[in-house]
Amino acid sequence: MARRDFRNTAHYWRDPRTHGLSLMHADFHTQEYAPHRHEAFVIAVTELGGSMIKSRGVVERADVSALFVFNPAETQSSWMGASRHWRYRAFYLEHSAIEEITRGLGLGGATYFTRNLFADPDLIADFLSLHRALEDGRDGFCERELLIATFGALFGRHGSARGPIRPAPRDRIRLKLVVPTSSTPWCSKPSTGRSSPACR
Numbered sequence: 001m002a003r004r005d006f007r008n009t010a011h012y013w014r015d016p017r018t019h020g021l022s023l024m025h026a027d028f029h030t031q032e033y034a035p036h037r038h039e040a041f042v043i044a045v046t047e048l049g050g051s052m053i054k055s056r057g058v059v060e061r062a063d064v065s066a067l068f069v070f071n072p073a074e075t076q077s078s079w080m081g082a083s084r085h086w087r088y089r090a091f092y093l094e095h096s097a098i099e100e101i102t103r104g105l106g107l108g109g110a111t112y113f114t115r116n117l118f119a120d121p122d123l124i125a126d127f128l129s130l131h132r133a134l135e136d137g138r139d140g141f142c143e144r145e146l147l148i149a150t151f152g153a154l155f156g157r158h159g160s161a162r163g164p165i166r167p168a169p170r171d172r173i174r175l176k177l178v179v180p181t182s183s184t185p186w187c188s189k190p191s192t193g194r195s196s197p198a199c200r
Helices: 095-105 121-136 140-158 169-181
Strands: 009-014 021-028 032-036 041-049 051-055 058-062 067-070 076-079 086-093
Touching: 021 121, 041 121, 067 121, 086 095, 086 121, 095 140, 121 140
Parallel strands: none
Antiparallel strands: 009 021, 021 086, 032 076, 041 067, 041 086, 051 058, 051 076
């Protein structure tokens, strides 16, 4: 029987505002995931250290320069490799969460991905900001706009859908109506360069 490493921690929760969206913040020193699948889109970004991830028969390194995206039911496994520490944040989006995001983006359906690893520093920074904002949970308007903007950038840059993604006017109009009268001074432009606010 494997010995438990008490240094390993993981915080998993469901987002109270977006149905079907779950999140995890994990800090591992010894960890191995056997081959498994999620019935959800999975997005993972590394904060510190790294690990090895296998999917589609390809082994790739997860570190701070890598954004990992897995389609629903896509088999994946991971292990520490030469790394002694891996701290990462992950999003799990069930069908209802993807539907809500694609509606906000004006898309007719889900976007899929033909590979798992993307080296996109701006998008990595935005997903980290989004995850921290959702964990903090203090400003639903900023969280909503950052959610739409960040996934819009992911789908537009790396998804399989053809053609540009239309803006999300409904969400932007709502934000313009609320933000000028809000006393919460957290909103600023994200690193993607879109007009949507980021939560800090």
